[in-house]
Amino acid sequence: MRFGTVAKSVFTCICIAGVGVGYVWQKNQIYRLGDEIKKRESVLLAAEKRNTMLASQLAQLKSPSFLETRCQQYNLGLVSPRENQVMRLYEPGPEWDTKFTPAALQPQPGKSANKVVAQR
Amino acid sequence: MTAMTQKTRAFIVVVGLSLGFSVLGFRLFDLHVLQHKELAAQALANREQVVHRQGRRGEIRDINGNLLANSQSVRIVTADPSITGPQAQTIAQKLAPLLKMDEATLVAKLSGEGRYVRLKTKVDEDTAQQIRALRLKGVLFEDQFLRSYPNGILASHVLGFVDSEHKGVQGIESSMEQYLQGIAGYEVIERDRKGREIRALRDEEIGPRDGYSVVLTIDQVIQHIAETELDKAMVLNKPQAGVIIVSRPKTAEILAMSCRPAFDLNNPGAAPGDARRNRCISDVAEPGSVFKIVACSGALNEGIVNLNDQFDCENGAFLYAGRILHDAHPYGVLSVEEILFHSSNIGAAKVGLRMGPAHLYDYITRFGFGRKTGIALPGEVSGIAHPLSRWSKLSITRIPMGHEIAVTPLQMIMALNAVANGGRLMKPLIVKSVVDQDGHTILQYQPQQVAQCIFPRASILMTTALRKVVTPEGTAPRAAVEGYDVAGKTGTAQKIENGQYVRKYYSSFIGYLPASDPEISILVSLDDPEGAAYYGGSVAGPVFRAVAEKTAQYLSIPPQITDPKKVANLS
Numbered sequence: 001m002r003f004g005t006v007a008k009s010v011f012t013c014i015c016i017a018g019v020g021v022g023y024v025w026q027k028n029q030i031y032r033l034g035d036e037i038k039k040r041e042s043v044l045l046a047a048e049k050r051n052t053m054l055a056s057q058l059a060q061l062k063s064p065s066f067l068e069t070r071c072q073q074y075n076l077g078l079v080s081p082r083e084n085q086v087m088r089l090y091e092p093g094p095e096w097d098t099k100f101t102p103a104a105l106q107p108q109p110g111k112s113a114n115k116v117v118a119q120r
Numbered sequence: 121m122t123a124m125t126q127k128t129r130a131f132i133v134v135v136g137l138s139l140g141f142s143v144l145g146f147r148l149f150d151l152h153v154l155q156h157k158e159l160a161a162q163a164l165a166n167r168e169q170v171v172h173r174q175g176r177r178g179e180i181r182d183i184n185g186n187l188l189a190n191s192q193s194v195r196i197v198t199a200d201p202s203i204t205g206p207q208a209q210t211i212a213q214k215l216a217p218l219l220k221m222d223e224a225t226l227v228a229k230l231s232g233e234g235r236y237v238r239l240k241t242k243v244d245e246d247t248a249q250q251i252r253a254l255r256l257k258g259v260l261f262e263d264q265f266l267r268s269y270p271n272g273i274l275a276s277h278v279l280g281f282v283d284s285e286h287k288g289v290q291g292i293e294s295s296m297e298q299y300l301q302g303i304a305g306y307e308v309i310e311r312d313r314k315g316r317e318i319r320a321l322r323d324e325e326i327g328p329r330d331g332y333s334v335v336l337t338i339d340q341v342i343q344h345i346a347e348t349e350l351d352k353a354m355v356l357n358k359p360q361a362g363v364i365i366v367s368r369p370k371t372a373e374i375l376a377m378s379c380r381p382a383f384d385l386n387n388p389g390a391a392p393g394d395a396r397r398n399r400c401i402s403d404v405a406e407p408g409s410v411f412k413i414v415a416c417s418g419a420l421n422e423g424i425v426n427l428n429d430q431f432d433c434e435n436g437a438f439l440y441a442g443r444i445l446h447d448a449h450p451y452g453v454l455s456v457e458e459i460l461f462h463s464s465n466i467g468a469a470k471v472g473l474r475m476g477p478a479h480l481y482d483y484i485t486r487f488g489f490g491r492k493t494g495i496a497l498p499g500e501v502s503g504i505a506h507p508l509s510r511w512s513k514l515s516i517t518r519i520p521m522g523h524e525i526a527v528t529p530l531q532m533i534m535a536l537n538a539v540a541n542g543g544r545l546m547k548p549l550i551v552k553s554v555v556d557q558d559g560h561t562i563l564q565y566q567p568q569q570v571a572q573c574i575f576p577r578a579s580i581l582m583t584t585a586l587r588k589v590v591t592p593e594g595t596a597p598r599a600a601v602e603g604y605d606v607a608g609k610t611g612t613a614q615k616i617e618n619g620q621y622v623r624k625y626y627s628s629f630i631g632y633l634p635a636s637d638p639e640i641s642i643l644v645s646l647d648d649p650e651g652a653a654y655y656g657g658s659v660a661g662p663v664f665r666a667v668a669e670k671t672a673q674y675l676s677i678p679p680q681i682t683d684p685k686k687v688a689n690l691s
Contacts, residue, residue, distance in 0.1 A: 034320030049193040049245050052176075059187035059270035064344035080673055084602065088678065 167310050168323065175302020177265065178331030180279060180292055182340040183375075183552055189269050189279055189293070189385075191286070195248040196262040197239040203258030204230040211256050218250055219243065230258075242266050267293075269385035275343050277379045277398035278336070278497070278550065281388045290396065292334060292551070294498045299554045299562070302331040332562055335552045337373035342366055345670045346376040350644075353663045354380050357649035359627075363400050363529050364645075364663070366671060369537040369638040371567035372546030374495075375671075377530075401493075401500040404526035405626050405647075408613025409595075409656070410536075411522030412468045413582065416460055417539055418483030419475050421578035427457040427585060431470045438466040441513040445469055448612075448655075461588035463595045463610060465521040472520035480519060481508050486573045487535040488545055489527055495548040503527045522613055529628075533643040535573075536630045539582050540607070540638040543574035583607045583635050589657075590631070596657030599629055599664045603679030604672060607635035608664065610656035615648065624648045629660035633668055639677045642667050 060066060071078045151159060180189040197219065204211050212226035219226070219240045229237050241264060243251075248261055267282045280291020287301070288294035305328035310321040346364040354362055366376040379399045383391030397403070419425040436450030447465050451458075459467030472480055484490065490505030504526035506515075511524075518524045530548060538545040547568040554563040574582075586607035590600040595610040608631020615624040627649050632641035644660040644667070653659055672679075 030320045031318070034318065034322075038317060038319040046245070052190055052192050053245065055187055056190055056192060056268045056270050059190075062186065063271045063274070064341050065271065065274065068344075080670065082602075 169309055169311060171307045171309055173305045173307070173328045174265065174286075175304055175328035176330040177267065177282070177286060177302055178300040179333040180296075180300075181333060181335050182338050182343075183336060183373075184339065185335070186340045187270060188275065188336070188338075188340065189267060191265045192268050193245065194241075194264050194266045195243045195245065196241045196264050197243050197248070197251065198260045198262060199230055199237050199239055200235050200258040200260065201230060201232045201237055202235050204256075205232075207257075211259065214254055214256065215239070215251065215259070218247055271340065272384050272386060273382050274340065274347060275338055275377070276382045276385050276388075277396070277400070278338060278374075278377050279385060280498075281385050290499075291398070291497060292336065295496050296334045296551065296554070299332040299334060303329040305329070330557050332554045332556055334554055337375065337549050337552045338377070339375045341674055342671050343376040343378065345674070346378045346667055347382075349663050349666045349670075350378050350380050352666075353644075353646060353659075357627075357646055357651065357653075357659055359646040359649040361399055361403075361647040362645065363403075363643070364667060365400055365529055365533050365643045366667065367533055367537060367548070367641050369540040369632055369641045370546075372534060372537055372548045373552075373567070374548055374550045375640070377550070398497065398499060400529045401495060401497055402528070404501060404503045404528055406525065406613045406616070407522040407527050407532055408611035408626060408628065409463045409465070409468075409522055410532060410609045410611035410628055410630050411525065411527070412460060412463065412520060413539055413586070413609050414483055414487050414489075414535060415468055415472050415475065415480060415520035416456060416585070417574050417578055417582050418479060418486075419471050420456070420581050421483075421543075421574035422475065422479055424475055424479070425456050425471060427581050428455050430455055431459060431467050433459075433464050433466045433470075436466070438469065438517075440469070440473075440517050443514060445517060457585040457588065460582075460585040460609070461591070461594040463589075468520040469517035472516050475520075477508055477511055477516050480516065481511075483573070484519070484525070486545070486571055487538060488570065489525065489531055489535070493528075493530055493534055493548050495530060496551050500530070501528060503531055522611060529643055529645050532628075533630060533641060536609075536632065536643070537641050538571075538573045539579055539586075540632040540641055541579070542576040543572050543579045544569050545571045545573050586631070587635050590661075594657075595655070596629055596661040596664075598658060599631060599661035601633060601665050601668045601672065604633045604668070604677075605635040605680040606631055606633045606668065607638075608632070610661065611645075612654060612656045625654045627654055627656045627659040629656050629664045631664055631668070633672065634677065634680050636680070639675065640668070640671055642671070 176193075177191040179187060179191075182188055197215075199211075208227045208230035211230055212223045215221070216223040216226055221240060226239065229239055239259075251259065252261070265286055267286065269276075269279065269281075276291075278291055280288055280293035280295075282293050283289050288297045293300065305326045307325045308323035309317045310323070312318055346366055350362050350364050353359070362380045364376065364378050365374065367374050377398075377400050379397075381391070381395040383395045388396060416425075420427070430453050433447060433451035433454050435452060436447040438445045445466055448463070451462060451464050451467070454462060454464055454467050456467075456471065458464070459471065484505050489503055492500045492502050506524065511519075515524050534545065534548055547570050549565055549567060551565050553561050553565060555561050586609055587605065588594050589596050589608050589610065590606045591597060596608060599608055599610075600606055608629055611626070611628040611630070613626040613628070614621045615626060616622070617624070626645060626647055628643065628645035630641070630643045632638040642664055644663045646659055646663075649659045
């Protein structure tokens with residue numbers, strides 16, 4: 001009888017203590033996760049900032065004026081071909097197949113070609 | 121006695137304790153109930169803080185998605201001199217190389233009066249991290265957005281720039297402000313004893329929304345071509361100013377719009393106000409002979425003249441209303457076609473006379489002169505097209521050759537586009553779309569027809585005549601583009617200073633190619649070129665050719681006049 005009362009009391013105390021510890025642990029977890037979220041948010045923000053900075057740098061590196069300057073600096077000899085340096089070829093296809101296409105439908109010299117495929 | 125004393129003492133203690141607890145109880149009641157509202161608000165204010173977050177301003181991109189402007193997060197490095205003062209020398213030694221500042225200046229700032237001083241603005245994130253790693257007491261950071269233009273001077277008049285408040289003040293930055301600006305958000309946070317945010321207690325959180333991105337019809341490669349050629353022309357001809365506009369006649373999309381003088385977008389304050397003006401839309405001038413396009417188109421459209429109709433050009437001197445009108449070269453009898461490609465003023469005046477003022481004025485308004493084109497750029501002006509009631513007797517002979525009327529370069533190229541585009545006058549398009557951060561299109565701008573100025577038949581006749589302008593017989597053989605069928609018109613307009621014509625000129629050339637199915641149209645105008653050559657054909661013509669050649673190649677526009685030996689057939 002006496003042991004039972006003591007056991008009940010101890011059990012009740014353990015339960016109350018457990019609830020208390022659990023509450024504190026949970027609170028601790030919430031704060032810890034909050035800190036974790038905060039750190040991740042900072043990392044994300046920093047990454048976004050870095051991303052915009054790099055996007056701007058990339059745009060600068062890809063700009064026509066920068067590429068032109070670099071080509072000149074390195075003497076790469078990269079220039080656009082002049083019109084008389086371009087050889088225009090007609091794309092082969094069913095409509096251009098000489099076997100099946102009437103002569104009138106075949107591409108004529110002097111008419112516009114539809115794609116630049118080679119240059120010399 | 122003793123018992124009484126004990127009872128009395130006990131009573132006193134009880135009463136004392138009761139009174140004490142009553143006072144405490146009342147105080148508690150006072151604090152928790154009577155003053156609850158005020159004190160709770162005060163406690164909340166001490167604990168909580170509302171942090172506002174500015175949304176990032178949207179980007180500006182070209183038609184191919186190349187970045188033209190964006191906003192970068194940078195830092196302002198500040199200091200509290202009351203903390204940094206005693207160690208100013210040491211801190212300055214460490215900061216000077218990182219901030220690229222003079223050590224003495226830093227010492228003066230760090231040991232100054234007050235509790236807040238700005239050491240440097242626009243400090244990039246990497247430098248800020250290096251400074252933070254030094255753990256300097258009293259050195260703090262603030263966030264700042266910096267508008268960055270990776271291409272510097274490119275398309276400066278189109279893009280515009282922002283003020284210190286990050287609001288657009290010119291160009292697209294101003295006209296598209298409502299889409300570009302971000303929407304601010306806020307967070308209600310609580311801080312700990314050290315001032316750090318307790319993330320778990322964040323109460324409200326409304327995130328900022330970044331601004332939308334604006335996609336232009338400008339192509340940065342074509343813009344670069346136009347600006348490079350304009351720079352060359354500025355060196356060669358030394359004009360006061362120059363403009364080049366490249367557009368698509370069928371849709372009126374502006375592919376390039378460049379002006380000189382220009383300015384660096386990353387430092388607009390360094391340039392004078394004059395250099396920041398977009399001359400393509402805000403400067404008006406008499407167009408000169410390029411305006412003959414309007415008079416002749418109208419006359420052909422009305423059937424008043426045909427290309428083969430003959431006019432006596434009076435050997436270069438035509439007396440009308442008591443004033444003599446001259447041609448640059450004396451001509452006898454010319455057809456309408458010849459009037460156009462020889463650019464005869466007398467011929468154009470006679471075409472105007474045959475049309476009559478009412479018809480001529482009708483076509484001036486049909487082609488959109490005297491009113492804004494409606495381009496999405498601020499600062500556009502209407503130009504000057506006087507109403508019929510204000511015309512003098514001479515006007516009918518002067519307006520067909522581009523005098524007594526003032527137009528903007530944009531109005532002129534839109535009129536040419538109408539001629540090239542079967543008579544359809546289009547509204548100029550410079551913004552293609554507005555997209556959100558995920559790339560979803562919010563707004564899409566479509567080509568918009570404003571009017572049908574002339575019938576397609578008249579447009580074809582005009583193209584036939586304008587093709588000859590770039591032949592050896594015409595006024596601009598130097599504007600001819602190898603392999604391409606070009607139609608265009610020269611213009612050499614005398615400038616007016618203090619109400620008098622002076623020996624200064626606007627030299628211009630406008631044209632399109634391929635003439636039979638136009639893909640691009642280009643306007644080149646140079647204000648007061650130096651040297652003996654000032655005619656549009658010899659000054660602006662070669663610039664047109666250079667821009668047209670490179671643009672056609674870049675856009676893979678197939679040439680029309682091909683060497684048969686060079687065309688191979690794989691089949």
